[in-house]
Amino acid sequence: MKRTNKHSVLSDILLIIVLISVVFPFLWVLLSSFKNEADIINYPPKLFASHYTFSNYTDIWKTIPMTRYIINTVIYAVGVCAISVTFDSFTGYALARMRFRGRTFFYYVIMVTMFIPFAITMIPLFMELSKFGMINTYAGLIIPHATTAFGIFMMRSFFVGLPEDLAEAARLDGLNEFQIYFRIMLPLAKPQLITLTIFSLMGSWNDLLYPMLMTTDQSMRTLAAGLALIGGQHITYYGPVMAGTIISMLPLFVIYMFAQKYFIQGSAMSGMKE
Amino acid sequence: MENTSRWSRIKSYWNRPNHVAYIFILPSLIALLLFAFIPVVIGLGMSFFNVNIFFNGTKFVGLQNFVRFLSDSRAINSIWHTVYFTVLETPVQVLVGVLCAAALSRNTRFNRFCRSTFYIPVVCSLTAIGLVFNMLLDPNIGWFPHLLTRIGMTAPDFFGNAHWAMPTIAFLTVWKSFGVTMIIMLTAVQAISPSLYESAEMDGASRAQQFFHVTIPQCIPALGFCVLTNLTGSMQVFDQIFVTTGGGPNFKTESTVQYIYNRGFAAPYELGYASTVATVLFIIIAILAVGSNLYMSHKEQQMR
The missing domain is CATH 1.20.5 (Single alpha-helices involved in coiled-coils or other helix-helix interfaces)
Known part of the structure; x- marks a missing residue:
């Protein structure tokens, strides 16, 4: 029994160290984002300042076109999400519940794309989009992400588990395949759809390289790209960058607070092998 | 009709x-x-063509780009930096993830709190995390260097020193993403049937023996998945380097994806040659992925 106790004390110490190291950087940036520049660059640095201000949050709006960036990021993230969740669940459903010639073949063809590194496709994608005149457009940001193998995989794994007679009964009632899908199957998949929506939103919101490549126009930049470009190696004013960082993290953090289990489910799903 | x-x-x-x-x-x-x-x-x-971003003067050059790659020290170095990053990041990330999963396997209130908290960095962008660490470790304003000085150590310029920059980048990447490994491993551990432990206990296996002979073999597929996604992800590291060191000092932390970006999307905009470098990286990633997959399935069979 003594061994177990020692083991749990040790693991508790480990956990508390990890806990502090995870929480502290966030707290520090959050606190510092409300300090004035003089307090931030003051040496030796103090954790708490004598007074706090909102000026960094107003300054970031003067430094970069924040509103524009936020709008762009929302359009990009929501656009990708709406289209890819629709397409992925369509495909996942068909692969799981319909017998058709080439089903296994198509399944593997789709899964293979999960292993295509972005490094090899980034230049050709840029070329395709510039040929189509889609650089610096929302369509160019959104359409290439219209479907993901991960989403298809996830939706398929869910639909595979549903009982066979569900669709049969509906067919006898005279519903066509689309009605069966929209009225019966999709409502059952609500948790998976939410998980996929969240993962899709998170992917686009946090994406840096892709939107940076496909937009050259300042007014088309997304939040991550805009921040990366002002917050790179040589920061002139720290306060506004901290405020910008906090703002960029806030939306997903809030969603996470309310929909934690869907985030966790999505990660857990990704590691499941059939 | x-x-x-x-x-x-x-x-x-x-x-x-x-x-x-x-x-x-x-x-x-x-x-x-x-x-x-x-x-x-x-x-x-x-990768067999000379193409620039303006699509003028496109011509077939055969293997010339690959020959050029072999003597391009910045390209070769970028591969070494990427490999160095991967070697630093992947094992540590998987280890921290697995240890946390092991420590958090019981369903207590404190453990549930830890799980949710450890996952927060996963939700944030690498850009934001990069900026946070950029400032937290800043020699002038950063709290962490100050703390080190206070306890009598000399704090290095974490991102500015060629020696420290890559390990620091690897650290912040571990910090950001170990939560994913933790969740995947927790799911795998919790999916193990309790009967396996019961029969091990009846055979007189100690807790440590149970861990090595039941827990680990059962978790190999999930572990393999974590290693594989980590390897392929790390080999394409870009965001966190872009916002912290920008590849510096002196290109000492420039990753391959970043080099591809700098070749293709900055002067002289050589998309053809950048594709050659991308092809080389693609081949390396494919070899790593297939290799680690084979190794893992071999291990899995061995343990059964």
């Missing part, structure tokens, strides 16, 4: 699951064809 019956025939044809299925999968297939398969082919093909 003729028209309606044809229409209804079309309708009933497409209402059969084995036909309508193609309509269901068509949008995804078109998207994957246009934005995954064709780009791969173009990317591999382009």
Whole structure:
């Protein structure tokens, strides 16, 4: 029994160290984002300042076109999400519940794309989009992400588990395949759809390289790209960058607070092998 | 009349699951064809051409770009930096993730709190995390260097010193993403049937023996998945380097993806040669992925 106790004390110490190291950087940036520049660059640095201000949050709006960036990021993230969740669940459903010639073949063809590194496709994608005149457009940001193998995989794994007679009964009632899908199957998949929506939103919101490549126009930049470009190696004013960082993290953090289990489910799903 | 019956025939044809299925999968297939398969082919093909971003003076150069790659020390170095990053990041990330999963396997309130908290960095962008660490470790304003000085150590310039920069970048990457490994491993541990432990206990296995002979073998597939996704992800490291060191000091932390970016999307905009570098990286990633997959399935069979 003594061994177990020692083991749990040790693991508790480990956990508390990890806990502090995870929480502290966030707290520090959050606190510092409300300090004035003089307090931030003051040496030796103090954790708490004598007074706090909102000026960094107003300054970031003067430094970069924040509103524009936020709008762009929302359009990009929501656009990708709406289209890819629709397409992925369509495909996942068909692969799981319909017998058709080439089903296994198509399944593997789709899964293979999960292993295509972005490094090899980034230049050709840029070329395709510039040929189509889609650089610096929302369509160019959104359409290439219209479907993901991960989403298809996830939706398929869910639909595979549903009982066979569900669709049969509906067919006898005279519903066509689309009605069966929209009225019966999709409502059952609500948790998976939410998980996929969240993962899709998170992917686009946090994406840096892709939107940076496909937009050259300042007014088309997304939040991550805009921040990366002002917050790179040589920061002139720290306060506004901290405020910008906090703002960029806030939306997903809030969603996470309310929909934690869907985030966790999505990660857990990704590691499941059939 | 003729028209309606044809229409209804079309309708009933497409209402059969084995036909309508193609309509269901068509949008995804078109998207994957246009934005995954064709780009791969173009990317591999382009590495044999000289192409610039303005598409003028495009010409076939055969293996010339690959010959150039072999003598391009900045390209070769970028590969070494990427490998160095991967060697630093992947084992530590997987280890921290596994240890946390092991420590958090019981369902207490404190453990649940830890799980949710450890996952927070996963939700944030690498850009934001990069900026946070950039400032937290800043020699002038950062709290952490100050703390080190206070306890009598000299704090290095974490991102500015060629020696420290890459390990620091690897650290912040571990910090950001160990939560994913933790969740995947927790799910795997919790999926193990309790009967396996019971029978091990009846055979007189100690807790440590149970861990090594039941827990680990059962978790190998999930572990393999974590290692694989980590390896392939790390080999394409970009965001966190871009916002912290920008590849500096002196290109000492420039990753391969970053080099591809700098070659293709900054002067002299050589998309062809950048594709050559991408092709080399693609081959390395493919070898790593297939290799680690084979190794893991071999291990899995051995342990069974």
